[in-house]
Amino acid sequence: MTRAGDDVLGVLTVRAGRSDAEINASSLTGTLGDQSVTVALEPISRTPRRAMLVVDTSGSMGEEGMRTARSAAKSFIAAAPKDVLVGLVSFANTSGVDVPLTVDRARLGRSVDALQSNGETALYAAIQTAAKALGPSGERSVILLSDGGDTMAKNKARDAEAAVATLTKGGIRAEVVAFNTDETDTKVLDRFAAAGGGSVVQAGDDKAVTAAFTAAAKTLDNQVRWRLTPPASLAGRQQLVLSGSVGPQPFRAVTDVDLGNLRTSSPTDPPAGGTPPTNGAPAQFEAPAMSWMLPAAIGALFLGLFGLVAALLAPAFQSKRSKRVAGVEVYLPEREITARARRDRSPSALTTSLVAFGDKRMADRKSTGKTMALIERADLPFRAGEWWVIRMVAIVVVASMGFLLMGGWIGLILGILLGILLPAIVLRILAARRAKQFDNQLPDALMLVSSSLGAGFSLHQALDAVAKDSADPLAKEFSRALAEARIGAEVADALERVGERMDSQNTRWTAMAIKIQREVGGNLAETLRTTAQTIRDRHSLTRHVAALSAEGKLSAYILIALPIGLFVYMLMVNRPYVALLWTTPLGLLMTLAAVALLAVGTFWMSKTVKVEV
Template sequence: MRRLVGIAAASAAVAAFVIPGLALGQGAAPKLSVSPSSGFPDRAYLLQLPERRALTTAGVAVTENGGPVSGLAVVPPGGAATGALLLIDASNSMKGAPLAGAMVAARAFLKERKPNMPVSVVVFGPDEAVLADFTTDGQELAGAVANAPATSEGTHIYDALIQATESIADQGLRRATIVLLSDGTDVGSEASLAEAQQALAAASTRVYSVGLRSPQYAPDSLQSVSRRSGGRYAEAAQPAELAAIFTEIGSDLASEYEVTYRSVLPPQVDAAVQVTVAGLPPAKASYTTPALAITSGGTFERSWIDKVIVSPYLAVFIVVAVIALLALALFAGVDARNRSLRHRMSQYVSVPTEEEGRMRRAEVTSMLAAGAQRRVEGHRWWQSFERDVELGGFKNSTVGIAGWTIVGAIVTSLVVAIAFQSLAGLLAGLAVPFVTRYIVKSRVKKKRKAFREQLPDNLDVLAGALRAGHSLVGAMNVMLEGADEPFKSEFRRVLQDEQLGVPLDEALMVMSRRMDNLDVEQVAIVTRLQREAGGNTAEVLDRVVDNIRGRMELQRLVQ
């Protein structure tokens, strides 16, 4: 009597899993379920046939809402793209008959598999142990499940599922099925149920969960994993019932085809899918096409480069730049002709002409007279810039430097506007003239500092030459022979002015202003006294040198 009751209980436990498959063999329609790899518009369905038979694309017809689909393909079970992984609980609660029954069930599964379907066998407790990696070798798989493995404390179901998905990914399987067997709930996993489900979804892997009842058994986690992954759940009351369940799973996988196609339906439409196999009733499924992921941004939005090109500010900037470049070219041409004329005349005239003398006197006079320096109020910056360029010793002319500044401003504006994708970047070119001005000022400041450092030593040489009996102009020539730049070139200008008829003290005053040096004014006063009253100029220069050096030492101390 007890034996009959046990058989009845086993039949009831397996009925939910086995009867659908048996019903298929009684003229029922094939079963259609969504594949874990399905999406939209590329759809994928798993077609479960009631019997094993060869099936090709020509023997399958698919419609959506009665209309045709495109790109229909049928993938048979097995092959390098699909596989199965047996994941068996080997915790201490499975020791003895439960684990032995699990090995019998694994052998039953392997008998039903397609010969070309790779299978892996893994047992888990707190850690995973691979009894057989993915292989189609029947002997290797049979040896892996021949004996029950050792057990250990802990049931890390979620960790084992994540490790299984990693193995499937390493194998390169496009579609895989995990057959999970356990007699308890998860205990001790580092991962959570949500993390395990996320890993299964990422690997397009479904789970067939099989629960073996025990005092510590809780079906919630196994049911959730199988339901969320697109698999199925079965439950066995006794270890002897496992073989029938695993046989049915193996048979299902051996007769399961993947049907793929591309849907032509519009978004947000209820779709009725019908798959018809020759000689069998149609299999049906339904879904709703997703909405298009469209963000509202207007009918048209200009790119940043379009905004820069059509901007009125860019048009104004280009017009101003072209006018400035044309003016620069005109000024440069006039300046080049004037300089070439003076250069040709200098090859034949070794002494200043009367015209050059008159122009030089006018230049000195204009520098001495503050009112004559200001032709027009708005042009003072240009006169100051010309003077600084000449003092800095730049090889390019003032017009040339200004032209390159304009070009640099244009290039900087365009580069910054493009780099930051903003029209405000066009204003960056306004900083280029200030950079040019800073460079010129720095060169002038450096030259004036060098002149100030050289002045005392050269005045000592001048005083010594006066004591040797040279005239003041002759002593200056002696001083220049051993002088360094910039002192040498600046004092040579003084002597040139003196040759053109400019009084020596006035020429020195001009140099004082050029070099921004008040000490030179003392030398100018000494030369005026020497011209008007005579006296011991060398001794006076010695006092001037002492004052200059004392002031320089005091400045160094303060700094």
């Protein structure tokens, strides 16, 4: 029932089982509380009508039972009025919407034909799924075919009460066809029908089931909408009695009306004489008001993506002069960088303010030194403040995506955590990849230096030849070492700083070999050749160990990715089932335990397959 202005609206259903059952409008009288009221009838087409077929596909139904169910469901689809939106929910181990509400009867028929019997019975979850799919208002009904048993509920009494309460609170009528199996529980089915103001029909054979479904479809044709104006003196919960006749047969309907708690009809209600969609797309009906958080998340996502792209592309718009100045500034104290140079490197005043604020935030952190070392190792053109801005933008973007994809505070919190961790993980991967590439290039570079020394070149000339002929990242790092040597630094010290910058133990050994040769004398070319051969032998041994441990690593990757991939898959195919992991206290506890166990397992497997060389 709903309220439209001062009037109260409701739907009266005649369960005569005949399509020609009509209420005599002149015989209809009403009593609200202790006062008589005038009741007017209106065509039901003014009210959106929705029906959800809920079919038990558990193993207890068997192939014979499913054959009967499929035939009966198709009979209902054929007999239901054309304006009624019909959907399909099937349930076994879990429940899900097979076909959203639609008027496409052919699509419904194809889905019904595909139903198969298998698994356990999640009856109570299926009732909740159907109620949610039917929407919050309008004339709604559930046509349930089941034996009444539920083998998946953890607490059957509590879950049954919740399903009954959903039907009662939502005002959803339940027409039940009771199927006889070894798990039959007629008491539960009777409660569903009573809660939804419907009826239970016992189905003993194919014809009885088909007749029951056909009668349920015809019931939708035997509906009228009534309208009455309650007296101003009445308030609160009152008993409404409607009396009249259907043909020669009298009837009397009794229900309670809470005059202070009726939904008000809104402009989203269909107009009189309106028709439902005629295509196969799911009906769009009276969606609840959008939360303010959804547009806020969409706006934050857009702004975050825009900021991230702007921050990443900002260095690409620098002039050649700015790039040369930036290359020199890495060797100067911060106080010697002019304010003009800062402005030149910032595309806007807003960016300048954000980067300046980020510089202040990063200056107070102990981890800033390690972060800048990783940025330098990865050869990214970011200052500390710029990196802070990128991290903040990543948090906003990922948190917004988490909220949009998962919904609620859990998705928002997980998005924030992922946004905090993701930039750091990406930075470490980029730095490690570049450092590994540098180490792989080093033996060939040392052999080139050794050959140049043997040909009579000085060490500076040999390093310059390497810097010119090698590829990045080795060419760039050796160029920086040469630049330091040209302004007075020792070559060995410059190479040692390269080793620190790239976290390369091999480069440190090379610098140590040069220092020792300078102190004790000897053939530097032969020393570097020996060092290069040692590095190559270590790389060969490392690759051999990696090949031997590849199977263990692959197993570890699969075991780590399997629960994550399964979670994502279930999120796409059966979101209500997975949503229990973050919408219930027990689910949250299980999620935390699973994350903790996954973290421990990941750490354990990483230590198991990691072999130091």
